[in-house]
Amino acid sequence: MEDVQKKGMSKGCLIGLIVAGVLLVIIIIAGITCYIYKDDLAKMGLVTIINGVKTEITAHPVEGVDTVQFNALADVFITKFNESELDYEKYAAVFPQLQAMMSDKKVDAEEVEALKEMMVNYFPELEQYLPVQELPDMLFPEDTLTTE
Numbered sequence: 372m373e374d375v376q377k378k379g380m381s382k383g384c385l386i387g388l389i390v391a392g393v394l395l396v397i398i399i400i401a402g403i404t405c406y407i408y409k410d411d412l413a414k415m416g417l418v419t420i421i422n423g424v425k426t427e428i429t430a431h432p433v434e435g436v437d438t439v440q441f442n443a444l445a446d447v448f449i450t451k452f453n454e455s456e457l458d459y460e461k462y463a464a465v466f467p468q469l470q471a472m473m474s475d476k477k478v479d480a481e482e483v484e485a486l487k488e489m490m491v492n493y494f495p496e497l498e499q500y501l502p503v504q505e506l507p508d509m510l511f512p513e514d515t516l517t518t519e
Contacts, residue, residue: 410457417452417462420469421445424486427478435480437502441487444500448490451497461493 380388405412425445428438468489472482491497 413457418449420473424478433480436483440502451494465489
């Protein structure tokens with residue numbers, strides 16, 4: 372009998388190369404898409420986290436947190452954030468803090484206050500949405516106000 376030499380590569384190898392090529396093309400397309408829409412993706416991430424905090428506070432009220440006031444501040448922040456250009460320096464400082472806050476799946480009063488402070492630091496004009504802080508009694512003791 373004659374030895375017949377095979378020409379070309381096996382079917383398994385060809386299928387493997389085709390699958391690898393398709394995966395490479397998908398990864399390249401995904402990378403380009405993420406690069407093009409990086410601002411929108413970043414904004415979506417921050418808005419999703421803030422909306423998650425709003426939902427958590429509404430579902431499970433936290434003692435010492437005014438839910439209505441926080442929701443109003445968050446809504447105004449989200450609107451301004453979506454309408455403005457993304458400030459990468461501020462965003463880079465904010466996002467890790469938000470991720471840490473959401474990692475424990477429970478929102479407490481300290482985290483809400485930190486989130487309020489973050490929103491006001493990002494947009495200082497939102498300070499008007501914070502509640503007016505009362506001055507502590509230690510600043511004006513009653514006995515110093517009376518004259519003898």
